[in-house]
Amino acid sequence: MDRTTRLYALVEELRASAPRPRTVAALAARFEVSTRTVQRDLQALMESGVPVRTTPGRGGGWTVDPAMTLPPVHFTADEAAALAAALAAAGTPYAGAARTAYQKLIASMTGPAAAAAEGLAVRIVALPSRTERAVRDAVERALADGTVLRLAYADASGRVSERAVEPAGLLTAEGHWYLIGWCRTRRAGRGFRLDRITDATPTGEPAPPHDLSALLRGSAAAGASRPAALSPLTGP
Structure with a gap:
């Protein structure tokens, strides 16, 4: 059994026995590998975000939250x-x-x-992003939480201005990503190219909901639509 197959099988083994924990020794015996190999595999699963957890002491072991993991998915x-x-x-x-x-x-x-x-x-390469990790994290958090974001934004000529933005969504176009939102400074819908945001600070203030299509209306991106890959297979 190769490592990729074993990682998948480990998750399924823990799912099947949840919430009862499994010891490293039992898992090693199940997959006919060393306990060190199992420890390394479980650590790799944790680092990749799989919700596996360990409980120390007598009766402890490794478990996975079945509600937070996907059942087997079969792709072509x-x-x-x-x-x-x-x-x-x-x-x-x-x-x-x-x-x-x-x-x-x-x-x-x-x-x-x-x-x-x-x-x-292994045949895909990409140039490094020029957007700072802190900016990406702040944008993700503001969109997920629906909160106002305070930006330092550089225009095409390099002039930086401070903006308070109520986020509505994301637009991707011609290799760039834009945060679309209601700009309180300009009192209008605006798009902010992420690699021109020099600083982004979450405020925690709840933002009023905005319709993304309405904010794009009248702009060069008015015809933007949901990518085909994200559209439902049936229905509108």
Whole structure:
């Protein structure tokens, strides 16, 4: 059994026995590997974001939260390759989340699907993002929490201004990512290119909801629509 298959099997073994913990020794015997190998695999799962936990002491061991993990998902080789390419292109602002998502997908796949995803992944390269990690994190958090974000923003000529923005969503266009929101300074909808945001500070202040399409109306991005890959297979 190769390591990718074993990582997937470890998660499924813990899911099947949850909430009862499994010891490292029992897992090592189950997969016919050393306890050191199991410890290393469990640590790798933790670092990739899989919700595995250890409880010390008598009766303790390793567990996984079944509510926080995906059941087995079966992809075709083409679907797995498409996911690998999409996650590689995710970039700003979700580069960190895309990386852990890719690791989880690889851990959940076997056979041709895993081989296709890994085979394509080693042939994809990207230039480093110019957006600071702190800015990406602040934008992600403001969008998820629906809170006002205070920005220091450089325009095309390099002039920096301070803005308070009520975030509405993200736009990707021609290789760039934009935060779309209501700018309190300009009292209008605006797009802020993420690699021009020099500082982003969460305020914690709840932001009023805004319709993304309405904010884009009348702009060069008025015709923007949901990417096909994110549209439902049926329905509107």
